[in-house]
Amino acid sequence: MNIFSKISFLVFSEILFIGFNTTTAQEKKHFKKQPNIVLIFADDLGWTDVSTGNTNGNRGSKLYKTPEIDKLASQGMSFTNAYTNQNCAPSRASLISGQYPTGIDNQVFNVGSLSRQDKRTKGFPDLPIKPFHQQKVISEDGVNIFDVLKTKGYQTALVGKSHGTPHPLKGDYGIDLPADIHHIIPAPVNGKRVKSFYLALNSDKKGWTFNSEYVDKYADPYDQEYIDNKLKPYKSQSDQSLLLDTPKHLTDAIGDFSVDYIKEKANNEKPFFLYVPFNAVHSKVTGRKDLTKKYLKNGLNVRFAEYASMIELLDQNVGKINRALKDPNGDGDFSDDISNNTIFIFYSDNGGLLGNKPLIGKKGNLTEGGIRVPLIFRYPNVIAENTVTNQAVHCIDFLPTLADFAGVDISKLKKIDGSQPQYDGVSFASILTGKKNYLSRTNLYWHLPGYMDERFSPSTVIQKRFGDDYYKLFYFYESEEFTMYHLNKDLSEENNLLENPTSKEMRIALSMNSDMLAWLKANNAPTGTWIKNGEKVPHPLVDSVKKYKN
Structure with a gap:
């Protein structure tokens, strides 16, 4: 095909x-x-x-x-x-x-x-929720x-x-x-199976290898020519002579492939x-x-x-x-x-x-340390130099954004069965070009219907922008409890506003919970089933945040 x-x-x-x-x-x-x-x-x-x-x-x-x-x-x-x-x-x-x-x-x-084991209960089947069976690709x-x-x-x-x-x-x-x-590249080297994480391996059959037909051409050890021509511009006070005849690092090999691809x-x-x-x-x-x-x-x-x-x-x-x-x-x-x-x-x-x-x-966490990352875009004469935006964007937004710059109207695309593909992201090209400060989209979502050791349990998270302010609401399915944080003032997510919410904070929480529930239903978001009775774990109720109201 x-x-x-x-x-x-x-x-x-x-x-x-x-x-x-x-x-x-x-x-x-x-x-x-x-x-x-x-x-x-x-x-x-x-x-x-x-x-x-x-x-x-x-x-x-x-x-x-x-x-x-x-x-x-x-x-x-x-x-x-x-x-x-x-x-x-x-x-x-x-x-x-x-x-x-x-x-x-x-x-x-x-x-x-x-279904990655949770240290709290020594793994399955002792956990209260049977996780959703996901796809791997x-x-x-x-x-x-x-x-x-x-x-x-x-x-x-x-x-x-x-x-x-x-x-x-x-x-x-x-x-x-x-x-x-x-x-992790498993490779038989001289009859023995070893694991190389980043350094090329030397095999009797393949020579120096990363076990990739495309990148193996860059797997030979560092020599003086490579050091002089490839690494010297980035010497950075290191003694590059230490590299002579040592195994090539995968990071350099990927970089070399990229350089040659651009040249071609x-x-x-x-x-x-x-x-x-x-x-x-x-x-x-x-x-x-x-x-x-x-x-x-x-x-x-x-x-x-x-x-x-x-x-x-x-x-x-x-x-x-x-x-x-x-x-x-x-x-x-x-x-x-x-x-x-x-x-x-x-x-x-x-x-x-x-x-x-x-x-x-x-x-592995849904707190900011697990999901907030560096991002930089450069496009000379289109994106202004040395600019910063606090507009929240997500990896789902890259497809429509790059489609925008490439001139593709994604609303006209069709899948092989004739249906129209549905994308969750929105283009942030207008942010990059400086035409807008914020997108009309105000919500981002994370949903995990299962476990990853101690780092997360079944949960849904919504981040919502109110003007210039970002709030984040967590819902935990095991305990049916919420927490909420004002990220502008509390990047460390230490002050759970629902412990003693003001009337304004309660209105924000209710608005976010309503949006969360609508999104979960619209996407038929899976939640797993209760181990005790095999019933489907329910989504949060529209007014379930009200229990935190004084």
């Missing part, structure tokens, strides 16, 4: 920006030529793990160094309220599908399953972000972690080049969409030797030195990819610069694991 049979309605003429597309006629002058798109999706990089002050207000990291990401922030727009789902697979699934996990073509709520029948862009002639590529789609990629997911690498496609008449979901900085964290040594010398313990090394290595590869856009053929002559016609995006799939203060929680 190819893309032209999968999507029965293709748009070949210029498309009016209607439906989900919010671009005005004045904005359309920027879209004379479809932009290339490079989307970098870091893995487990927390909101406070980058040093740029723009991304996190004034909370940029003083410990980790990310000069290339900082530069990107100075050249584009940073989002202080950018969100994802709580861990890897559901974030990728939502980004690619444009749907919440409740969407018909998604159904990916958690990594693996919703998005449906092939959906019209995903790759499919959408291909209707306007985009060449598409994925290199990195495809979590949320099949491993390796199967069928037609709209990707021209399925360069699929996994975080730069002069092509067709625009390209390069999706680079790096495996960094996911555990087990393994930094690059020269950078780890630098941080150890600076006094960090081994754990944090490896993590700082990993973050800086990711940053260097952001710089490497950015440099390729400025000089695709690498000859030092910038006459082939394509950066002005490229949307360059830096994003992360969920919160970090090693501390996210002032946010509470970590990857």
